[in-house]
Amino acid sequence: MTGRILRIELRRSAALGTALLILVTGAALLLSSTQFFAGRWMQLAVMARSLLMVLLPLALAGGAWMGRRDARHRVNELFASTVRPRWQRVAPTAGALAVSVVTAYLLVFLIAAGWVVPTSNYFPNATIIVVAVGVPALIAAGWLGMAAGRAVPRVITAPVLAVVGFVLVGLVPELAMAPDTGAEIAQFRPEPAAVLLVPAITGLDDFQTIATKVSLLQALWLGSLAATGLLLLGAVRRRAIAFAVLPAVLGLAVALPLLPIGGARGAAVVDPVAIELVCDNDGPQVCVTRAHAALLPDVVGPARQALGMMAAKLPNAPVRAVETQQVTYWARLDPDPAPARHSADTVVFDTPTIDRLGHADLSDDYFLPSLLEAAWQQECGEQSVRGDVYRARMVAAAWLTGRPPAPQPGWAPEEMALQESAYQALVSLPEAEQRRRMAAAREGVLACRDDELVAILPKGQP
Incomplete structure (x- = not known):
């Protein structure tokens, strides 16, 4: 009987519409950004996780819309008079929503995989774990939305939840990354560990992955949050409502002390195989x-x-x-x-x-x-590149080609004139002198002495 009800819910309830909305939105966002993950499985997994900034609010709103269904049709009192416990009645509906949103999420990933399979030669095992964290996240969002829709069965509940969800999932982590007052642009205070309670992660490069420990802790927290949402959906008495919060509290108590600070940067580890x-x-x-x-x-x-x-x-x-x-x-x-x-x-x-x-x-x-x-470059530690060093590198590269430096997009005409005059001054020297100077410049660069490279520029040139 439960399976039959579940199939009916999958065909006729708002779960299907929520899934289609997630599928279309997720696929459109991913397929418009294929250059950021094409040929790289881990980058696709991270992009799928970053999509949760948009997909979780949609799941919340979809759940809220389903949660107000009984009140909308005015059958609350009728169902309350039946012998069956409430949780038995809501389980098929909740299951239908969970199956729908998870299927849509995985389909988005599989569709985008078409831009990875033809060129990728490396599949990190952590890809599966990174993507899988999105499953309990979407289930938790859907069930919490259903509980909220049941508690506040208003038309405005779904859109308000969508906005609140986007703020919590998308904007709060970004605000946590804001630089300290008076700090340099690249210097950020480490984000608190609580930022990683939000499953959307961005900012990893192609040689990194999310630590498995972090993914498992996030899955534990999100699974406990999903359990709270389901218990709230089936709760009738105040004692049951209070008990429903317990899984989320326990999950938070276990996961939060073990999560690293630093947000995505703290969760990232270098993949030695990559x-x-x-x-x-x-x-x-x-x-x-x-x-x-x-x-x-x-x-x-x-x-x-x-x-x-x-x-x-x-x-x-x-x-x-x-x-x-x-x-x-x-x-x-x-x-x-x-x-x-x-x-x-x-x-x-x-x-x-x-x-x-x-x-x-x-x-x-x-x-x-x-x-x-x-x-004409060497790894010399974190340091800024002076303008004269950058100019000297371009002149040195042009000397290797035997042609003047090519115009650079966005460069002022006077800057290109300086490049041209420096190149002409260099090639006007006897060939033996050119080779001597450039050999000395390269030796200096390899020893992290950029002044020897700058010496190829004409005297007095800024």
Whole structure:
């Protein structure tokens, strides 16, 4: 009998409409942003979690709309007069909503996976756990919404819950990340551990994952919250209502002390397999990280072209090109102030732009110049790059190509004139002197002495 009621609820109740709304909204948001996860399973999982900022309010509102159904049809007194306990009557409806919202959430993930499967060569096991946390989150939101709709059976309850849910899930964590008064832009106070009670997580880079401990604690908290929602939905007496709050209180008491501070940055850990190198050895070695293995065929050609230009003009030129394995500064709670320096035979390049299909987007012809500029860079710790150092890098890269620096989008004409004059001053020197100066500049860069690179600029140039 219960199964039959459940099937009827799935076909005829507002659960189906709520699921369709979640499916359409989630799919539209993900498919409009495929460049942020194409070819990367963990980034897709994180994007699915970030979608909860929108999907949880929808589940709350959908649950509230279903919760007011008995009052809307004026059958509360009729059902209260029956022998069956209330929880037996609400269980199929609650089950239908849970099945609907979870199915819609998983379908959104599977649809978006079509942009990952063709190019991804690495599937982190943590992907399943990260995505799975969204399941109890949506069930909890739906059941709490049903309980609220039953308690306050008004038309306005659903939209108000949607707004409140968006504020709690989307805006409160962002406010917790606000910088301290007077602090630099990049310096944020660590968010309290309570921020991780909200399951929506953003801000991880391609080499990170969410710690399994954090995901399990979040699932525990959200499961206890779902239990509270279901008990509130079936409660009739005040004592039952008070008892219904107990699972959420216990879940909070267990999870909160064990969650790390720092929000997403505190929950993130480096995935050691994602930063492993995958190399092409059919010529000068070119390597990318395993997380970006699909980019290797795209970058091999430009990377070897850059290595050939360096070998033609520089003594002891680099013989291999390797993608950086450093986790981005903003994604780390305690960044390493002194990252490891790379050897003189290696040029380290940043991850190229990834297009909507998971391949390297080299259409703007920016990648080769960036590789040549990388020959004049070294890991020297967290420090800002002076304007003259950046200008000298561009002039040095242009010297390798034998052509003046290309115009940069957004640069003022006088800035490009400085680049042009510096390049012309350099190439006007005898070739032997050019090579001597550039060899000295590269030795200085590798030893983190940028002043020797700046010395290639004309005297008096700002």
